[in-house]
Amino acid sequence: MRSGENSVRPLLALLMLSVLLTGLVAGCGGGDQSGNGGEEKQQAGKDAEQGGGASKVEESDKKIALGTIQTVEEDKRKISVKLAAEVRGKKQLAFKVNKRTDITFGGEKAEIGDITEGQQAKIEYVDRDKGPGRAVNVELFEVQRREPSEEGEKTN
Structure with missing residues (x-):
């Protein structure tokens, strides 16, 4: 009887290990999403309070x-x-620059x-239905002024 009991133990251990691993993977939610899930919920709540009602699809739709800055x-x-x-019939757009907006000037x-x-x-930016869009990244450039080329100044 001892030999039958010994053959069941490895199978039982394997079953327990697979159940634990399945629970671990399901509990983590796939890895990438587990670290910032709370932040996304907080941001969605803030957007809803402000009337933005942003969804994950809109956040990824940059x-x-x-x-030229006006x-x-x-x-x-x-x-x-x-x-x-011109964008959608507009020649000028307004943007909200929050503290998380990355701003660079000349790199x-x-x-x-x-x-x-x-x-x-x-x-x-992320477009909003109402009000200004939310700037995600603002990259500023120095204005390069062109001087007239010699070819343009010559007359024949």
């Missing part, structure tokens, strides 16, 4: 605007951009106070 309202954390090309980290009117900008 758009890009290219143009206005900077540092106290309201808002900027407006005159677009290089180096910058702040909203470093943004000035007339600068060229590339803005990655």
Whole structure:
């Protein structure tokens, strides 16, 4: 009888191990999502309070605007951009710049106070149904002024 009892133990141990591993994988939720799930819920709650009602699909649906900074309202954390090309019939867009917005100027980290009117900008943003879009990344460029070329000045 001892030999029959010994053959069941490894099978029972294997069954217990597989149940524990299945529970571990299911509890983690696939890995990537487990670390920031609470943050996403908090952000969704804040957006709902503000009337944004953002969903995960909208968060991943980022758009890009290219143009010239028209206005900077540092106290309201808002900027407006005159677009290089018309977008949905608009020539100018407004953006909310929150504390999580990445701002760079010439490849180096910058702040909203470093943004000035007339600068060229590339803005990655999330569009909102109402109000300004939310800027995710603001990349500022120095304005390159062209001097007339010698070929353009010559007359025959």
